[in-house]
Amino acid sequence: MKPRSLLLTSAMAASVLGFATAATAADLKEVQMLHWWTSGGEAAALNVLKQDLTKEGYTWKDVPVAGGGGAGAMTTLKAMVAAGNPPTASQILGYFALDYAEAGKLGDITAIATKEGWDKLVPTALQKFTTTNGKWDAVPVNIHSVNWIWLNKAVMEKIGGTEPKTFDDFVALLDKAKAANVIPLALGGQPWQEATMFDSVVASTGGIDFYKKAFIDLDESALKSDTMKKAFDNLAKLRSYTDPNYAGRDWNLATAMVIKGDALVQVMGDWAKGEFRAANKEAGKDFICYRFPGTDGAVIYNSDMFAIFNVSADRKAAQAAMATATMSKSFQSAFNVIKGSVPARMDVPDTDFDMCGKKGIADVKSANSNGKFLGSLAQNYAQPPAVAAAYDDVVTKFFHGEIKTSDAAVTELVKAIKSAK
């Protein structure tokens, strides 16, 4: 731990020092952006924003902190904010934004939001994270959803499969693949991946209203209900369709199994599309996307946002320009076409998107209007990190047999969530 923490501290110190000097020398026309979009596709997507701002005469000061999931970036951000030198904006996820808002560290862009009518354009449920007491302090960049399945089209045709509409259909399809000697389910056995899949399984088993009751409202009777037990049993069923070497596999390697045709299907958020695109595969021709069987019409979302920090007055103009540019239709379209997600505002035309993107955009609109647009628990958009991590723990322990029965799993789930609250 020691060298690591030493490294972290020195990295933090370096970045803090860097910012101390940068802030005094900074002119009004600079945007500092802290983010962890360092991989090829992500960096290309962010580059769109950089170009837009450069056109308006702002310089872009990149503060990339590599590491998917952003744990390293969040630590750097904490240090920068604690030192009183926050970046203009930072990529942030769900509840972390609320933490900073609660600590009074976020700025205010309500004026722009009101002028442009964001409250009508951004899905209502998402506004919980972008506003604090009616004040806008973050800009949503995209909407991902986790209840997708990704199939290799050639394999699908080979085994004569059709779109599964229910969980039982899905199991039947997986059986077909098994009979044809294809790995039915490509899975990365890491806690977050298993929990992300379980989000969909719960919504499929109990319906999206049950999902809301259990995971958004944390209703104890729902958490220990027979429906939840059934959901755990269904998850165990899915486990029997993986290959034996799934434990600890990274998600993109699992996606690669589907791309190569070694496996039929992966249950994963729509960031998986980025892998298909990187392999020059085309939606509808090489791969197919469906909503997780039994969750059609619902969107279990997570989202990338830019948190707006409380910066000194001379940096506010650049901040406002950044916020406006991020919410512009052209950026939202261009960025999300590359990233694989869908725009965070609902009035962006879907012309540039592939069929999965088009379906995603339509789903967000309809799900938002009928209350089926809900945060993903595994992705930190339903509950604070402590509760979400407790959920991950229980799901992964059940999945790997440390918790043996679904009865024990629901008891553990209730207990773990209680102790994390």
Add this chain to the structure above:
Amino acid sequence: MAVTTVSGAVTDRGRRITLRTRLQGLVPKLVLAPSFLLVLIFVYGFNLWTVFLSFTNSRAFTSTKLIGFANYEKLWTWTFESDPPSSWYTAIVNIGIFGGLYIVFCLALGLTLAILLDQKIRGEGILRPIYLYPLALSFIVTGTAWKLFLDPGIGLEKAVHDWGWTSFKFDWVVNPRMMIYCVAIAGIWQTSGFVMAMFLAGLRGVDGEILKAAQIDGASTYATYRRIVIPIMRPVFLSAIIVLAHMAIKSYDLVLSVTGKNPGGAAELPSTFMYSYTFTRNQMGVGSTSAVIMLMTIAAIMIPYLYSELREKRQ
């Protein structure tokens, strides 16, 4: 006149000498002062800060609201939750397995290699760096390489199958219950060469006269090593154990890279537990408590050991 001058010069010189010796005495203190101050603040100061945090309800950010021993009580109950295992229970069991295997095997392998290399063999100059080289890699590289090597789908098991031994099975790295042993294998591979170098230096320090005397007395090679050489190297064991013990306790990137982010929660170590609770789960109070417990545990083991080793030396 002349006399006073001489005596004046003498006292002057005498004063100069005392000033110089005094300055000389001060120099080490002056040189050490900044680093002493830094260590005082950034090691011991923050140790105390962590102890303070462990009594607060700190979550995402530090808080100064004291909540007594609530965090300690939480960890205490988790210590005995074995079915299903709590993360903290798994972490304690795993550090026992990993730390024990890591220290014992590194010492045993390091000593054996050192003794073998010390037989005045040809090519020692080439062999020594080969064994030492793994230490030059960072743990994350070691971990990733071993994960790929042990992966049944692409690594060792597949290679052996391709050679024709199809019943061969080695799937520890994807079996949550056996994962921690893979972490130990990777760790031992990385560090035993370093321990070898320490022992080799110790062996070179053994007085040749003693060995000759033993030979004349008719001691076998085995007896010479067992009764003479290894006891002489006791201080080397001390340094090696201290180095290995702290490497075991702090190992973090190795376990994450070998196991692939802790599937089934089965590869938890106190260090990963501490990091995840403090920085990603926003339960800084609980994380600090685990850090304090780790510190106390190490202190409880190392202080008596150091005390006994160092006191004997003084006698």
